[in-house]
Amino acid sequence: MADERGLRSYLFFRWRPLIGLSGLALGNTLSKILLSYAMGWFINLAIARRLDWVLGIGGLAILALGLIYLFSVKLAATQLTIVQGIQQRLKRDLYQALLGRDRQQGQATTTQVAFNMIENTVPTLATDYFGNALSRIGYSLQIILCSAALLWVSVKLFFLFVLISAVPFFVNPLIRRKFGRYKVALNQQVAGHMSLLSGILNGVTTIKAFSATPAFTQQLVQADGQLEQQRRDSTLWDARITQISTLLTMSAQIVCMLVAALFILNGQITIGDLTVTTQLLNYIVPAINGVNTAHLKSVATQPLRAQVQAFLTPMPVTARLPFENGPIAVHHLTYGYTASQPIFTDLSVQFDMHQTTAIIGKSGRGKSTLMKIIAGELAGYQGTVTIGGVDIAAIVPADLYRHVVYVNQSPVIFKGTVEQNVTLFGTIRSSAVTDILRQLGLLEMRQRFVTAGDAQLSGGERQRISLARALLVAAPILIIDEPDSGQDPETAAIIQRLIFSLQNQTVLVVTHNWDAAYLGRFDRVVKL
Numbered sequence: 274m275a276d277e278r279g280l281r282s283y284l285f286f287r288w289r290p291l292i293g294l295s296g297l298a299l300g301n302t303l304s305k306i307l308l309s310y311a312m313g314w315f316i317n318l319a320i321a322r323r324l325d326w327v328l329g330i331g332g333l334a335i336l337a338l339g340l341i342y343l344f345s346v347k348l349a350a351t352q353l354t355i356v357q358g359i360q361q362r363l364k365r366d367l368y369q370a371l372l373g374r375d376r377q378q379g380q381a382t383t384t385q386v387a388f389n390m391i392e393n394t395v396p397t398l399a400t401d402y403f404g405n406a407l408s409r410i411g412y413s414l415q416i417i418l419c420s421a422a423l424l425w426v427s428v429k430l431f432f433l434f435v436l437i438s439a440v441p442f443f444v445n446p447l448i449r450r451k452f453g454r455y456k457v458a459l460n461q462q463v464a465g466h467m468s469l470l471s472g473i474l475n476g477v478t479t480i481k482a483f484s485a486t487p488a489f490t491q492q493l494v495q496a497d498g499q500l501e502q503q504r505r506d507s508t509l510w511d512a513r514i515t516q517i518s519t520l521l522t523m524s525a526q527i528v529c530m531l532v533a534a535l536f537i538l539n540g541q542i543t544i545g546d547l548t549v550t551t552q553l554l555n556y557i558v559p560a561i562n563g564v565n566t567a568h569l570k571s572v573a574t575q576p577l578r579a580q581v582q583a584f585l586t587p588m589p590v591t592a593r594l595p596f597e598n599g600p601i602a603v604h605h606l607t608y609g610y611t612a613s614q615p616i617f618t619d620l621s622v623q624f625d626m627h628q629t630t631a632i633i634g635k636s637g638r639g640k641s642t643l644m645k646i647i648a649g650e651l652a653g654y655q656g657t658v659t660i661g662g663v664d665i666a667a668i669v670p671a672d673l674y675r676h677v678v679y680v681n682q683s684p685v686i687f688k689g690t691v692e693q694n695v696t697l698f699g700t701i702r703s704s705a706v707t708d709i710l711r712q713l714g715l716l717e718m719r720q721r722f723v724t725a726g727d728a729q730l731s732g733g734e735r736q737r738i739s740l741a742r743a744l745l746v747a748a749p750i751l752i753i754d755e756p757d758s759g760q761d762p763e764t765a766a767i768i769q770r771l772i773f774s775l776q777n778q779t780v781l782v783v784t785h786n787w788d789a790a791y792l793g794r795f796d797r798v799v800k801l
Contacts, residue, residue, distance in 0.1 A: 297344055298411035389463060602624075624797075628780075629773065691721050
């Protein structure tokens, strides 16, 4: 299966930690075998009244017990370190996949879906899939080596124990499917709850304005109750799985002990051998139970693994051509957010190269929508949009985004200083940073620390930060949506002066300012 091979590779990304983990598991198991045999020898020597040997073997048993403690602690720490590393690497790859998708592909992944995958799905996979896979290494070594030690006691007894202990594995398929459904249902419930909460928080101002707080509080309380019920069901089923597995394996152990008692009655093994057998079973049976439970939990994560693997799998890229600067031509373009109500129909227009063009029109006529299509942010339209004679759908997305910069009406603000927001944390390198900040009135606040969605920034300040980014990039095509929005007259005049001073760039400006003197400064005015 694709998802199995894909995510399993994270386990084998680094071999050295796995080898270290296996070595610790081997040392731990050998110490347990030593303890088991030491206890058997202790009993046989006591029965034989060999006091000198009894004390020596007792010391050996204490030594083995100390080694078990040291190996167990180191084994647990190593496993946690490996799982933590896998989780961090998987999250890094998810971040890269999320940020590396082009705009149309990114629209298929909502913020809630991405957040739920990174903060809920990945930790679940870390414990239930990767953690259990590592646990099975130790369990498997313990089962194999302790069984071999049991074989040394009695071949016939060993094979009887194998037959009896195999029973739990035949019962696994009966409970596997039910457990998986609860895991998937819980993950879906968490995603739905996050989506609801996010939507309500985004509209909190509207809710307060219309005094609708009780209604939306009730929605959250009801959704939270459903989520907690689903979480409770999942936790209970997890407990049932563990208890069922324990019940089956302990039942098998009891039967094994009865068989061993019959061997003593027939004189086939000694009481010391029974002690060794009992102790080895105390290690074999829980290990079988551990493998059993780990397998069930791992299988239950299959839908989550498929979801993550699908997200990590690169989408097919049909765009292969590089960007070539030239006129922007829109041919017979039809687009609507719903099929029954197109925003524009059979629209054709051309924007000449190295001209500054104003796009005007009544609200709802599709000015911003057209700009988003040209910038590659929207797909699903009919008709064609070309730049330099090349269909933008055929241009490599990353190349298109580097050369067509769109400053929209809702600029994105990241956690960091104003200057870091302008330069995108040093990604945009230009000697003109200070000059641009000064001209846009941002110089005095360049070191001001802001958070994502900082309410202390005015709409005009956000717009100027976004415009500063675009001006520093100096892309061949610059699209600015409502540059005067939220600006005082003085700042608006500065922004206009900057826009009209640009040279060797194709500049498209969406504006609701229909002042004749203002529009007269553009090379061309297009009315939609």
